[in-house]
Amino acid sequence: MTKVVADISMSLDGYVTGPGADPANGLGDGGEPIHAWVFGGDPVDAAVLATQLDATGAVVMGRRLFDVVDGPHGWDDSIGYGAAEKQASTGPPVFVVTHNPPSSWRLGPRFTFVTSLTEAVASGRAAAGTKDVFIMGGGDVIRQAVLGRLADELRIHLSPVVMGAGTPLFSPSADADPLPLQQIDVQVSAYATHVTYRVAN
Amino acid sequence: MTKVVADISMSLDGYVTGPGADPANGLGDGGEPIHAWVFGGDPVDAAVLATQLDATGAVVMGRRLFDVVDGPHGWDDSIGYGAAEKQASTGPPVFVVTHNPPSSWRLGPRFTFVTSLTEAVASGRAAAGTKDVFIMGGGDVIRQAVLGRLADELRIHLSPVVMGAGTPLFSPSADADPLPLQQIDVQVSAYATHVTYRVAN
Numbered sequence: 001m002t003k004v005v006a007d008i009s010m011s012l013d014g015y016v017t018g019p020g021a022d023p024a025n026g027l028g029d030g031g032e033p034i035h036a037w038v039f040g041g042d043p044v045d046a047a048v049l050a051t052q053l054d055a056t057g058a059v060v061m062g063r064r065l066f067d068v069v070d071g072p073h074g075w076d077d078s079i080g081y082g083a084a085e086k087q088a089s090t091g092p093p094v095f096v097v098t099h100n101p102p103s104s105w106r107l108g109p110r111f112t113f114v115t116s117l118t119e120a121v122a123s124g125r126a127a128a129g130t131k132d133v134f135i136m137g138g139g140d141v142i143r144q145a146v147l148g149r150l151a152d153e154l155r156i157h158l159s160p161v162v163m164g165a166g167t168p169l170f171s172p173s174a175d176a177d178p179l180p181l182q183q184i185d186v187q188v189s190a191y192a193t194h195v196t197y198r199v200a201n
Numbered sequence: 202m203t204k205v206v207a208d209i210s211m212s213l214d215g216y217v218t219g220p221g222a223d224p225a226n227g228l229g230d231g232g233e234p235i236h237a238w239v240f241g242g243d244p245v246d247a248a249v250l251a252t253q254l255d256a257t258g259a260v261v262m263g264r265r266l267f268d269v270v271d272g273p274h275g276w277d278d279s280i281g282y283g284a285a286e287k288q289a290s291t292g293p294p295v296f297v298v299t300h301n302p303p304s305s306w307r308l309g310p311r312f313t314f315v316t317s318l319t320e321a322v323a324s325g326r327a328a329a330g331t332k333d334v335f336i337m338g339g340g341d342v343i344r345q346a347v348l349g350r351l352a353d354e355l356r357i358h359l360s361p362v363v364m365g366a367g368t369p370l371f372s373p374s375a376d377a378d379p380l381p382l383q384q385i386d387v388q389v390s391a392y393a394t395h396v397t398y399r400v401a402n
Binding site for chain 1: 212213214215219231234347348357359361362363364365366370371373374377378379380381382383384387389391392393394396398
């Protein structure tokens, strides 16, 4: 059965990028350690990536993340979801949340632009078949998906770094009730702790 | 060899208490889920607690945490470090960082008041023998110990809850460089993920 999985790498102090993130600098200044586990070569990390790639039937992302992955330092044939030429017809469809869709873009026709996260998730569910909908960021989209209970699961790749600044995943919201999660899986590598939580609907 | 271990429970969004924490409400409003692992009965959690208790030769804490543990809902004979009567002579010494020491307090003579975290850690090292110095909070003291490299290790008990508000462990500090940590141990229970990091000195 299709699950909606919100998935993002986060520093111990809650940042998903360093400061100054923009399309040409997707990780932000000094943000590489947040994603170091992707490139460390640990077999646990490789299995985490391979498993999520295999399970993904559709991808959801925000406009700023789209600008990064469609930008000059973005997706290419070496990155699973992004292999633009190779996967133009066979890769999972990607739904981008934006009120300001681009008139043209580098990556292929797999990309669809929709105006709300709710619509993106619904379109992803319809397109994913028996696979999962993978919400890959940025931080705003992940936070909205979790706090709005649009995600069934939240997977945090917790990286061993205190950033001190950057793009926070969560932000103070004094009027919100605490949201309890159920920890359902933890994978440990040399470079990160991958924790999957169930989000109550 | 004595290590200085900063140890604290934290929500996924980085809070160590709920909002409104004070001496009579040490966990803050709705803060119980941050510490639920202590009371869940999972043997992994029990072993984490027993191991740290056995390893502790001295305790360091801040003044606000002291007010909680010395307060009416604070430490009693059922809590390891706090068994006031039982451990008045045999429990580990506790060094409290404050410029405003109390003239009297409920708990025993194991408590010493010092004016800086550096002094507290040095006193703890001198008192701990071959055991460890355990920095138990609150958030300000843990953060200062880690960012100031006074702690050799940081142990985070990561609890499955998004609080939305409360006492943050880390706070934005735009002028700080990222602090890389080395993840050296992870213990997983049904209720928390316990991650220990080495802090470079």
